[in-house]
Amino acid sequence: MTFRALLLVSLLSFPGCNLGGNPDFRLGVPYHSQPPASFYCGPASVQMWADYDYDPPFVPTQEEIAQWMGGVNCGSSEEGIRQAVNRFTATSDAVWDFDGDINFAPFMSRQITSIDNYFPVIAILDGGLHAGVVNGGKWHALASEGYQWDYVYFHDPLERADVYYTSAIWIERNCPVGSTCSQIISHAATLGAATNLNRYGSDIYDSSGCHVTGCGPKTWNEPPVED
């Protein structure tokens, strides 16, 4: 934690310093599955984050987390997950970050920036029906504008570690059309997001070449920035 806190402070002085230079990046969040036929995707996600921050004696069980949340008989609420992150991990400033589906660009910018700052993110998928931990991925800046997820490594507590999602389907699952984008994220870890977005452009691109205002290969004629 101390190392990561110091790292964050140094990174925030130069927000986004890694953006554009990461070929394939995983935080190394330890994976934990949820019990079969349970609603424990929330507690399992919090447990993964806690295990990333602490050594085993201080990593809570999913049952402990679920009980502290007041039970998860019908699924975890985003607010419950947020509070549990602040209670059980080394992060104390977790926020429930949600936005309209059309605002997926700044939303994804915050997600990428948090990973870039070595902080996990609990992604809320499918309009709030599932949750898991973003463990990394690949992104790159474009010379002209924008930076993008090429793909994401997602620790799915229901299935397995490091399921690789391409950015297009990742955006669809994070921000379903007509629903909300939603994630649990450290506020401090996202502080560079706006700067990153301005620095690299106004849009997040996905690997099909699409962005907020439409699709097209024209912006992809530029080679990626190599830091």
Add this chain to the structure above:
Amino acid sequence: MRALVLILLLVPTGADAAEIWSFGECRSELARERTEFRRQLRNAQPDDPMFVPFPFPRNEHEAVADLIAFHRKAFADLPDNQLAPGNRRFFATLDEGRARFEVARVANWTPSRCGRRSASDFFYLVRVFDTSTGEEISRGAVDNWGLTMALAHVAGEAGGFRALPRLTVARGASVTSPQFVHTVGQELHCEILWPCIAYREGANAFIVRDGETYRLALERPLLSFRQELGNPQARRQLLDRFTGTPETFVTLGGDRVAVAEPVAPH
């Protein structure tokens, strides 16, 4: 540089011949964007990021080629010694001609069926086996536009992939149209790479996951993903409504969500 030395041994699972069916429908509001994206995807050149060798693949061979092409491009800038073990094994199996593929079509009943760019009625589930060991080493999904959706590797951990269910459903001769299905819901969750089975029986439709069978209560009013799951407050009310009852709900594609009732196995 990883050369493409690929012997394509491909085994359709039998699900591909059947029609994919669903109860979802896409609104027309994004039709123009999808039409434009379709045009661009079809006309993309190899240096375009959206380029796939076979846009709108017509068969399993083309879907596999699209999956491999995307994955090679995504990792082209990484030397072999920086690849994660699962990726390294995936590429080695391809390059050394030891790959065998099994491909099945999966109906997409999630909201992403009516996505921002593409309308993905179904996708190809591609299972990659290493013929030297017989082990399933990777599992991927390519949508019906040729775009890779997801991929996962086994990297030496015990157990490997959870097996796919068999498409034969033991409910008698009246069962028709079994298919794999990807859907999300409360508890009843059928992930992209771990789909469930859906089938019809008379006027009814069912979903089977891990041996548990649910009937879709299509005669009851359908729920709206946008209105009843689209914001956290409404979703909480919906979840509370189902708490303590045996019923649950699943998405049908687009905006439609159905109540699902557990039924006793025959």
